Amino acid sequence: MEKEVRWGMVVDLRRCVGCHACQVACKAEHEVPLGVWRIWVKVIQKGYYPEMAAVSLPWDCPYCERPEEARYPRMQTLFLPWLCNHCERPICNTVCPVGAAYKRKDGIVLIDPHRCIGCNYCRAACPYNVRFANPITGMIQKCDFCVHRVDAGLPPACVEACPTNAMVFGNLRDPSSKVSQLISKEKVQVLKQIMATFPQVYYIGLDKDVADPLKGWEKHFYHKEYERL
Amino acid sequence: MEVQVLYNVFHHEAVSLLIAIYFHIVGLHAGCSIVSITATLLGKTEYKPVAKIGAIFVIILFSISPIFLLTDLFQPLRFWYLFLHFNPTSPLSWGTFFLCAYPTFTGIYIYFLFKNNVKWSKIFGVISLPFAISVHGYTGFVLGFAKARVLWNTAVMPSYFLCSAMISGMAFMLIVALIRYRFTYKDKTVEEREKDLHIIDLLAKWMAGFMILNVFYVFSDITVMYYHTEDAFETVELVRLGKFSFLYIWVDNVLGNIIPSLIIIFKKTRKSHLLLLIAAILASIGVFVMRYVMVFGGQYVPLS
Ligand code: SF4
Ligand code: SF4
Numbered sequence: 001m002e003k004e005v006r007w008g009m010v011v012d013l014r015r016c017v018g019c020h021a022c023q024v025a026c027k028a029e030h031e032v033p034l035g036v037w038r039i040w041v042k043v044i045q046k047g048y049y050p051e052m053a054a055v056s057l058p059w060d061c062p063y064c065e066r067p068e069e070a071r072y073p074r075m076q077t078l079f080l081p082w083l084c085n086h087c088e089r090p091i092c093n094t095v096c097p098v099g100a101a102y103k104r105k106d107g108i109v110l111i112d113p114h115r116c117i118g119c120n121y122c123r124a125a126c127p128y129n130v131r132f133a134n135p136i137t138g139m140i141q142k143c144d145f146c147v148h149r150v151d152a153g154l155p156p157a158c159v160e161a162c163p164t165n166a167m168v169f170g171n172l173r174d175p176s177s178k179v180s181q182l183i184s185k186e187k188v189q190v191l192k193q194i195m196a197t198f199p200q201v202y203y204i205g206l207d208k209d210v211a212d213p214l215k216g217w218e219k220h221f222y223h224k225e226y227e228r229l
Numbered sequence: 230m231e232v233q234v235l236y237n238v239f240h241h242e243a244v245s246l247l248i249a250i251y252f253h254i255v256g257l258h259a260g261c262s263i264v265s266i267t268a269t270l271l272g273k274t275e276y277k278p279v280a281k282i283g284a285i286f287v288i289i290l291f292s293i294s295p296i297f298l299l300t301d302l303f304q305p306l307r308f309w310y311l312f313l314h315f316n317p318t319s320p321l322s323w324g325t326f327f328l329c330a331y332p333t334f335t336g337i338y339i340y341f342l343f344k345n346n347v348k349w350s351k352i353f354g355v356i357s358l359p360f361a362i363s364v365h366g367y368t369g370f371v372l373g374f375a376k377a378r379v380l381w382n383t384a385v386m387p388s389y390f391l392c393s394a395m396i397s398g399m400a401f402m403l404i405v406a407l408i409r410y411r412f413t414y415k416d417k418t419v420e421e422r423e424k425d426l427h428i429i430d431l432l433a434k435w436m437a438g439f440m441i442l443n444v445f446y447v448f449s450d451i452t453v454m455y456y457h458t459e460d461a462f463e464t465v466e467l468v469r470l471g472k473f474s475f476l477y478i479w480v481d482n483v484l485g486n487i488i489p490s491l492i493i494i495f496k497k498t499r500k501s502h503l504l505l506l507i508a509a510i511l512a513s514i515g516v517f518v519m520r521y522v523m524v525f526g527g528q529y530v531p532l533s
Contacts, residue, residue: 036240042533043236077235082533091376097321098314117310118303121321123243127377129532132240138303194458195376209232213531214463216232 005106007145008172008200009159010182011081013207015166018043018079022158022167029146029157036132038143039083039158044210047075078210081158081167084109084130084143085191085199092122092131107172107200108145116140127195129213145169172200242528249524251297252368253397253517256390258290259365260398262335264432266354266361269342275424279432282405283398284339291332320370327367331360365394372523379454379461380468380527389446392439393516396486399436400512406432407506433505436512437493440486447482464530473526476518485515 018041026032026039086109093101093109100116103109111122118140123131131142146156150169154160159169170179179202182188188202191211209215265283268276299305311325334357341350369387376382410425417425454465468477489508492498499505 037238040238041236042234044232044234046230046232094318095321095374097316097319097325098310099316115310115314116304117307119321120243120301120303121319121371121375123240124528125375125377127532129240133303140303213533214459216234
């Protein structure tokens with residue numbers, strides 16, 4: 001008898017250095033167009049300093065006035081790779097009117113590109129904002145755990161690209177797999193447990209401020225940088 | 230302690246303005262047909278014109294509403310997949326069913342109404358009434374089932390949407406009835422004029438009733454959200470104080486509900502047709518603004 005498979009992921013945030021390699025690898029693997037992402041690394045800074053500043057920013061931070069004072073240990077930078085959680089009870093599947101969003105037996109949530117009518121309802125219902133409409137083809141897409149690679153026995157592209165092995169992918173039903181061991185030994189957390197979608201992407205060392213979408217959004221939600229995206 | 234987001238991704242809005250317009254038009258024709266059917270079922274001859282005016286606008290509005298729905302799809306040529314695959318847990322699937330059943334039965338009802346066949350128009354009126362209610366009621370469930378957005382995911386949503394649909398339908402018919410009276414009253418006898426005025430009066434009173442119900446829904450929705458989760462709290466702050474406060478509180482509720490209902494409640498102002506017309510126009514604007522705020526206010530709070 002074939003052993004039951006349930007794919008899942010553990011992201012060890014203690015190891016994540018915020019290099020965005022997963023994000024880039026995913027872009028390359030799936031030819032994701034500009035402005036949309038299947039996985040991204042959310043970065044926040046928190047600390048006790050009124051004018052917090054950028055330590056390792058890819059662009060010049062407009063809020064940065066006294067960068068020399070806003071440094072460790074007064075503050076810290078937190079990273080959070082954010083991707084589709086391949087939920088146990090995916091609301092996106094529940095609400096899809098044509099059954100184009102579906103869940104495979106092994107737990108991977110997919111979209112049937114030949115059936116999806118692009119009604120966007122799944123995008124409105126997913127609590128994690130991970131679905132997007134491909135600006136070129138108009139298809140609804142999201143992270144699919146690199147299903148073509150997984151079926152061929154390879155790990156997803158992001159997992160393979162991660163230089164610190166912070167992302168671990170494996171079979172949650174297999175007690176000897178690394179994900180199961182991490183979940184049973186470490187203190188894990190999922191995103192937005194309150195939504196009752198039962199995510200299958202687990203995080204070790206998740207900080208409440210980086211997991212909270214509302215933190216710091218007053219200033220940033222309509223930040224010019226994001227307006228262009 | 231301060232928290233600053235340095236990098237995050239926000240995907241574009243899922244529900245567009247087209248859908249807000251669609252909700253409004255569906256509300257309009259559902260409201261019109263509910264009024265029309267009720268007038269027929271009550272069976273008084275003086276309600277006949279109301280029933281007929283309503284029926285005509287149902288046909289016109291219903292024929293334009295699917296355009297908005299289809300143009301919003303990213304794969305519009307695949308719309309017929311909705312008929313092939315039925316998903317009982319998706320309100321959009323229910324909507325497909327209602328959007329097919331509703332014109333069928335209402336069409337037959339309208340046919341008998343214009344044939345002056347009282348018995349059959351009543352029978353088909355009874356059959357199409359639940360469809361008229363559900364064809365708008367499902368849109369409330371569409372928003373209500375999107376569990377990501379707290380502004381939508383509330384139990385009052387379907388009834389709130391139905392209530393505002395009734396307001397927009399009645400306001401629309403009130404405008405039409407007022408214009409009709411203005412252009413035809415010269416050729417009418419005093420008795421006929423009395424009847425027309427009675428209908429206008431009745432429509433206005435019912436509209437005021439639904440407006441008061443609507444304000445109650447808004448009140449209970451907002452106050453319950455204050456005792457809810459963090460997301461709900463932020464959302465209601467947004468609606469009350471933030472970006473949408475002017476539109477929602479002032480344009481929708483004060484100008485669109487409270488002032489028109491006050492105009493209708495006081496007998497003196499109700500007798501003035503100009504004020505009634507203004508009340509009806511304000512109410513229509515208010516309902517559209519409510520749809521707009523629901524769709525965009527719900528999506529304004531970030532999820533990631
Ligand atoms: S994270 Fe969103 S898109 Fe992914 S399975 Fe869950 S509900 Fe669906
Ligand atoms: S956009 Fe496609 S996958 Fe999403 S709910 Fe509509 S049909 Fe289903």
